[in-house]
Amino acid sequence: MEGDADLSRVAALVGDPTRTRILLALGDGRALPAGVLANEAGVAPSTISQHLSNLVAGGLLRVEPYGRNRYFRLAGPAVAYALEALAQLAPAVPVRSLRDGTRAEALRRARSCYDHLAGRLGVALMAAFLKQGLIEGGDGLFHPEAALCDRLAVAGRDSGYRLTAKGASVFTGFGIDLAGPHARPVVRYCVDWTEQQHHLSGWLGAALLERLLAMDWLRRAQRGRVVHLTDDGRHGLQRAFGVELQVMSQ
Amino acid sequence: MEGDADLSRVAALVGDPTRTRILLALGDGRALPAGVLANEAGVAPSTISQHLSNLVAGGLLRVEPYGRNRYFRLAGPAVAYALEALAQLAPAVPVRSLRDGTRAEALRRARSCYDHLAGRLGVALMAAFLKQGLIEGGDGLFHPEAALCDRLAVAGRDSGYRLTAKGASVFTGFGIDLAGPHARPVVRYCVDWTEQQHHLSGWLGAALLERLLAMDWLRRAQRGRVVHLTDDGRHGLQRAFGVELQVMSQ
DNA sequence: GAGATGTTTCGGCCGCGGCCGAAGCGTTGC
DNA sequence: GCAACGCTTCGGCCGCGGCCGAAACATCTC
Secondary structure, eight states: OOHHHHHHHHHHHHTSHHHHHHHHHTTTSOOEEHHHHHHHHTSOHHHHHHHHHHHHHTTSEEEEEETTEEEEEESOHHHHHHHHHHHHHOOSOHHHHHHHHHHHHHHHHSEEETTEEEHHHHHHHHHHHHHTTSEEEOOSOOOGGGGGGGGGGGGOOOOSEEEOHHHHHHHHHTTOOOOSOOSSOSOEEEEOTTTOSEEEEHHHHHHHHHHHHHTTSEEEOSSSSBEEEOHHHHHHHHHHHOOOOSSOOO | OOHHHHHHHHHHHHTSHHHHHHHHHTTTSOOEEHHHHHHHHTSOHHHHHHHHHHHHHTTSEEEEEETTEEEEEESOHHHHHHHHHHHHHOOSOHHHHHHHHHHHHHHHHSEEETTEEEHHHHHHHHHHHHHTTSEEEOOOOOOGGGGGGGGGGGGOOOOSEEEOHHHHHHHHHTTOOOOSOOSSOSOEEEEOTTTOSEEEEHHHHHHHHHHHHHTTSEEEOSSSSBEEEOHHHHHHHHHHHOOOOSSOOO
């Protein structure tokens, strides 16, 4: 009979308007520094700081210090699920909650993360690249900066993954020009927030997304970070990289 | 940008310890009067009344007046899902949340509702009885008292379902003695809370559960309302009533 | 080092909201 | 009818917690 106390404490954390704004701002898995969140929530830095420390103490947020900034993000998919479940209960417009439900699903399916692919599609591509031997490595260690996605790419360290000779040839054949120096590491990875697995980022990740959009294998949604896989794209990715995509269309 | 206000309002409703106790007390779909809830939560009647009216206004609870009592229950499965999702976030013991998860699943699968069967098993049985012509009728109208399960069986009105001649014969052959007067209607139904479909209650519902336990086709869990279907039970129910039970074992 | 920027800690103000007891209203039962 | 019971409404008390500004702390830049 102590579970109720925990439950209400967690719910009370979500139940403050300012904290709700914080959680929703981080709802898609981004990591944002305290100052940005203060601005977004419309409260003083001191206030946001207290809220953030409460949310971290309550296990809803994780904090990743980086330089003089501290980046906050949702502690995991379970937090987002809880937010979705609560949003279902909000009266508001039932139509909107339905549309938002499909939008959330689309976001989980395939989205852009800064400048590269994320979601189930991003994870599936990364898995295919490894299986086909286009990329190798991955030391299994936890690289904290990877969780921040490309946001901090310039400052990042070795990702643990390397492009293979076969990979260089295949990607070149795919229309991606690998020659010349690049301002940032060619191969990096992020821990995909919804899938909890790696997806490709770095220079190659960005070039790949750009190329897929140019070929019309992917299309950006009008608003937001969702991308849609076209029929050409589904067939093409399977032929080019052996990607197995179940119900990935649309 | 008004969704956050709704979300935080709902979360704030859950985020009070007393209200959490109310919600958890109703967590399995029961309907309880205000006085019982006041007792359970340990607050004065006036206090519980305010909480209950807030919860109803917030769409988390439904109220069903009956006589001089007012019965409260969760507004729907979505509320229970949200509570489960929040409970997942409660730090506590991660082991416990896993066990509770399987317990919640078992509860959804098959449970006793007062003195008869509910959950997926109860709904599947009801469907089989209708399909086999053991019971007929069901006028499709909403009978509010049905939602209260057998708690109010004595005071209930006509359920809309009738036992057929074939049904009388089959149930008699199954070892249920239908002869003689019964203190309450033989056939009644409840709106199953997790499945949102009808399951059998009334005198027959109680007699059936009793018989299934006696035959060791069902076993009660040590604690709580969960019942487990034995292997004999799964095969027996399929043979006797043509019940299709997919992954119902254990 | 000095200054700029980002973040946290502290102290104090203030309002929201939970709590109770008393009184009011509706239903049931004799 | 009157009494008992269940629940709600009202008024008032009180404490928790969100809010801010000021100051301290940490980190990067020059």
